Amino acid sequence: MSQTHPHRLVLENVRIFDATGREPVGKGVIVIEGKYIRGVGSRGSIEVPDNAEVIDCGGRTALPGLIDAHLHITGMKTGDFVKEPLITPIGVFFARAVRDLQNLLSAGFTTVVDAGGVIALHIKQAVEEGTIPGPRVVAAGYVLSQTFGHGDTHYLPVEYVDARTAKKLTPMMSLICDGVDECRKAARYALREGADFIKIMATGGVMSEKDRPEYRQFTVDEIRAIVDEARAAGRFVHAHAQGKEGIMNAVEAGVKVIAHAIYIDEESAELAKEKDAVIVPTLSIVHKVLDVGAEAGIPEWGLRKAEEVYQEHVDNVRRVSRLGVKLATGTDFIGGPFRHGENALELKLFVEKLGLSPVEALISATRIASEAAGLKDVVGTLEEGKVADIIVVDGDPLSNIDTLLNAENVVLVVKEGRVLKQTLK
Numbered sequence: 220m221s222q223t224h225p226h227r228l229v230l231e232n233v234r235i236f237d238a239t240g241r242e243p244v245g246k247g248v249i250v251i252e253g254k255y256i257r258g259v260g261s262r263g264s265i266e267v268p269d270n271a272e273v274i275d276c277g278g279r280t281a282l283p284g285l286i287d288a289h290l291h292i293t294g295m296k297t298g299d300f301v302k303e304p305l306i307t308p309i310g311v312f313f314a315r316a317v318r319d320l321q322n323l324l325s326a327g328f329t330t331v332v333d334a335g336g337v338i339a340l341h342i343k344q345a346v347e348e349g350t351i352p353g354p355r356v357v358a359a360g361y362v363l364s365q366t367f368g369h370g371d372t373h374y375l376p377v378e379y380v381d382a383r384t385a386k387k388l389t390p391m392m393s394l395i396c397d398g399v400d401e402c403r404k405a406a407r408y409a410l411r412e413g414a415d416f417i418k419i420m421a422t423g424g425v426m427s428e429k430d431r432p433e434y435r436q437f438t439v440d441e442i443r444a445i446v447d448e449a450r451a452a453g454r455f456v457h458a459h460a461q462g463k464e465g466i467m468n469a470v471e472a473g474v475k476v477i478a479h480a481i482y483i484d485e486e487s488a489e490l491a492k493e494k495d496a497v498i499v500p501t502l503s504i505v506h507k508v509l510d511v512g513a514e515a516g517i518p519e520w521g522l523r524k525a526e527e528v529y530q531e532h533v534d535n536v537r538r539v540s541r542l543g544v545k546l547a548t549g550t551d552f553i554g555g556p557f558r559h560g561e562n563a564l565e566l567k568l569f570v571e572k573l574g575l576s577p578v579e580a581l582i583s584a585t586r587i588a589s590e591a592a593g594l595k596d597v598v599g600t601l602e603e604g605k606v607a608d609i610i611v612v613d614g615d616p617l618s619n620i621d622t623l624l625n626a627e628n629v630v631l632v633v634k635e636g637r638v639l640k641q642t643l644k
């Protein structure tokens with residue numbers, strides 16, 4: 220490496236899926252200089268610099284690094300989110316989270332959106348400074364919830380809930396706020412603590428004991444105030460919204476990302492389209508809860524509601540996917556039995572349950588997910604000028620999405636122009 224030039228890396232003999240909608244390029248070349256992509260195209264059409272490190276990809280497929288647009292880096296070991304957070308020291312959660320980030324990277328995820336929790340908010344600093352390997356973490360930190368909201372963990376005594384006053388720091392804490400003024404103040408507090416975006420709970424949920432997914436939470440005025448504070452600081456809002464009324468309120472108020480969207484229908488989908496919101500349905504978590512939730516320690520009321528909603532959720536999202544609403548992949552995995560590293564499950568469910576093609580699922584997991592991460596101009600496609608987050612995979616993910624479910628098939632992971640995993644032979 221020379222002192223005067225940034226590091227140059229060339230991927231050659233590679234099939235390129237750039238996620239822009241263009242046809243894949245066979246026998247292509249990708250030129251990376253420092254953090255950035257400097258050229259992408261067929262061999263001969265791209266100038267290859269001297270003194271570059273060259274990796275022969277053997278005809279394998281390069282994709283933009285995958286993005287999980289809604290997960291939680293919690294360091295949880297079980298699904299018992301009632302007891303485990305209270306009896307486990309916070310440091311243990313951080314240690315497990317270090318391993319979870321490594322597994323995500325190894326599975327080809329170069330960006331993750333953490334939709335609430337203090338672990339991600341702090342651990343991202345260790346990733347950014349280069350102390351530990353991991354995907355780029357875009358973090359909400361403390362979520363905003365109304366009293367008796369999805370984030371007002373109502374199975375706990377109230378004094379364990381609000382991050383500003385709680386007796387113990389736990390992985391997923393909230394800021395409880397009611398009324399426009401308190402909502403503004405909570406949004407400002409979240410920003411003060413380092414939020415990359417603001418996460419709100421706009422409806423009840425499956426994993427909250429005393430409410431239901433269709434309950435509306437926060438008023439439109441409260442949500443507007445939070446959106447206004449986010450915008451003033453150059454950020455956006457991501458809402459947990461499951462019932463129709465909450466989805467409509469959030470989109471109407473200017474929320475950019477709608478997570479879960481269990482009861483989305485034609486009217487709410489059209490509104491989302493009109494406002495250019497991105498829907499992150501997070502099918503994986505409920506799928507997995509139904510699969511392993513009981514043995515993982517998910518409370519009985521959570522299991523019951525998961526069973527109630529799953530099929531209708533799939534049917535609703537499948538219906539609106541045909542209306543051209545933007546769908547991004549996000550798992551809502553928390554770690555433990557909902558294991559980070561298996562996040563490509565959401566792509567598989569997009570194909571199997573929603574009827575998308577593998578190529579459409581890949582675009583949802585890259586270009587559209589980059590929008591949900593607030594990084595549309597930074598990552599998500601393989602184009603000149605974008606940050607070089609690139610994976611190379613064995614097999615053909617463009618026709619068989621299952622390829623991505625096995626991390627061993629991800630043979631090269633480049634993040635910001637640096638090789639972080641290489642098992643290419």
Ligand SMILES: [Zn+2]
Pocket residue numbers: 289290291334551
């Ligand atoms: Zn979530």
